[in-house]
Amino acid sequence: GAVVSQHPSWVICKSGTSVKIECRSLDFQATTMFWYRQFPKQSLMLMATSNEGSKATYEQGVEKDKFLINHASLTLSTLTVTSAHPEDSSFYICSASGLPTDTQYFGPGTRLTVL
């Protein structure tokens, strides 16, 4: 149980385009989903927390207009990187948490490369 999927697993796009990443909880209802960036050989950096049906809460320094998060259902959240630039190239990871476990389970991540 507690499986989280992400799609796509990797994406290459041109500078200035937008990219959407999906995060799905496959076998549980995720009341909260979290979006992270992970840099090579480093820990996770939380970008935002999203609760189903409400606006995401962004961490300090994360541009909410650039990283659009939607959590429209208990099993799906999306992250859209708008007008992507090479500095947005990174590994994006989502996690999902729900009751009663109150534990974050992680997706496999999406490698974004912006040319």
Added chain:
Amino acid sequence: AQSVSQHNHHVILSEAASLELGCNYSYGGTVNLFWYVQYPGQHLQLLLKYFSGDPLVKGIKGFEAEFIKSKFSFNLRKPSVQWSDTAEYFCAVKRAGNNRKLIWGLGTSLAVNP
């Protein structure tokens, strides 16, 4: 502000050696504690967690951790490591309460030599 400190950034062991990875946190209230593992090329997986009850918790693959409240610590242990334990280990803490965000340690890279 909350913070999590992992004492060892890189650990190298031989197979069958014992492992202890330190984790300390700073927060005076009730916390939930986690250890996650990331094997090479794989996603983060939950090793074990502590919410309440017996402070000695057992996780998957023979790992255990002990919560010592007075020391604000949650150290991870395994009596005998295997080559397959080579991975990155992360300690994470959150304030007790539903779906709160995790505060992460910087991780410990463990290499086990066969």
